[in-house]
Amino acid sequence: MYRSSYLHAIHKEKYEQSDAYEELPESPEFGGLAQAQGLENLQELSQQFSNYINRARVLEQRNAIFRKQLETFQRMDELAGLEEAFAAQIDLNHQRVRDLSTNRSKLEREKKDAQRMLDEYCNK
Numbered sequence: 294m295y296r297s298s299y300l301h302a303i304h305k306e307k308y309e310q311s312d313a314y315e316e317l318p319e320s321p322e323f324g325g326l327a328q329a330q331g332l333e334n335l336q337e338l339s340q341q342f343s344n345y346i347n348r349a350r351v352l353e354q355r356n357a358i359f360r361k362q363l364e365t366f367q368r369m370d371e372l373a374g375l376e377e378a379f380a381a382q383i384d385l386n387h388q389r390v391r392d393l394s395t396n397r398s399k400l401e402r403e404k405k406d407a408q409r410m411l412d413e414y415c416n417k
Contacts, residue, residue, distance in 0.1 A: 307334060 307337075
């Protein structure tokens with residue numbers, strides 16, 4: 294906060310100084326000095342504005358990068374939620390496979406028993 298108020302005071306003094314030169318009479322000696330001071334102030338303001346624009350561009354680029362990172366993290370959270378849902382579905386499918394395997398074994402035993410009984414009946 295101190296730095297910004299200090300800079301504000303400096304800029305205010307320079308602005309007031311530039312006005313003081315403009316109020317001087319238009320003699321060749323003061324006119325050239327006022328123009329030189331005004332040109333110097335304009336160049337300084339131009340440089341400050343250029344620095345401001347460059348800083349704004351850098352901040353916009355950083356903002357774009359941060360937005361992309363945020364989107365990536367949000368997708369990762371969504372994927373983590375999907376991963377949990379898929380894991381639950383996979384567990385359910387594993388349980389169904391075990392149940393179906395049990396039923397298949399049971400039906401194969403019944404088939405063998407029925408085949409044996411049929412063979413015994415036919416051989417009598």
